[in-house]
Amino acid sequence: MIYRRFFNVPTYRIRSPWDELNRMRQQLDRMFDDTPNQRVSAGVFPLINLTEDKDHYYVRAELPGLKGDELDIQVTGKNLAISGERKIAAAEEGARYHRREREAGSFSRMIGLPGEVDTENVEASLANGILTIAISKAEIAKPKQISVSS
């Protein structure tokens, strides 16, 4: 019996002819999707998000517990260097730890910016544990609006 043979093969094969297409679509989705697992990361602390608008590049990093003066930020050419040390105060004498997940230590990261920047116009701010660095693009890297004359 032909049915018998169908039931002996794994069921996903006969469920629907669209399954193969669905699988392909999922694979393509995974290739283009920015899901957390697929994200490209340099693997260097701190993790950063880099965005841009017309005039600036913005670098953001989560650095909870750091003060502005504990950070060293330098711009050279197209490179931005962030380094510092995260300190965690020791608990008072006689305290017993239940959990210890937060980490202290030093870090240093170099970020290559995608375009020319104006190294004189860099602003960094630290609010609620998030570092935001706004870097002005160099005039040459800013997009120019070109009007079309008719």
Place this chain on the structure above:
Amino acid sequence: MADQQSKDLKVREKQEAASPAELTTPGLVFTPEVDIFETEKEITLLADIPGVKADDLTIDLRDNTLTLSADIAPADNTEEEEILIEYETGRYYRQFTLGELISQENIDAKLSDGVLRLSLPKVDKATPKKISVKTG
């Protein structure tokens, strides 16, 4: 402590929380990293919750269950284009069961630079008493 502070920090991905109940609002939920230590008088909890303002933080203690939940303000950089995204932002949520009786009125919470410091004083009953044994 010296050796602990001189080591290099490693990248740790933010841990997505398994949501306790399905949320009505979309978005990611993360488990904040915490330190918890206990002295004879109180339990102290430190949590890293970068991006959270004091108004958006909810701390709830009932029936020995401590719930931390924090919303983050929606990003105001919608006109910016993303070039490289290494971390995501979202709510923070974490629950703890406390083994000790906590004096609810004296709980103290401080939020500075993205770190929450929560002091949970024990009630007198739970502070250990030394019991002297008489020999007779």
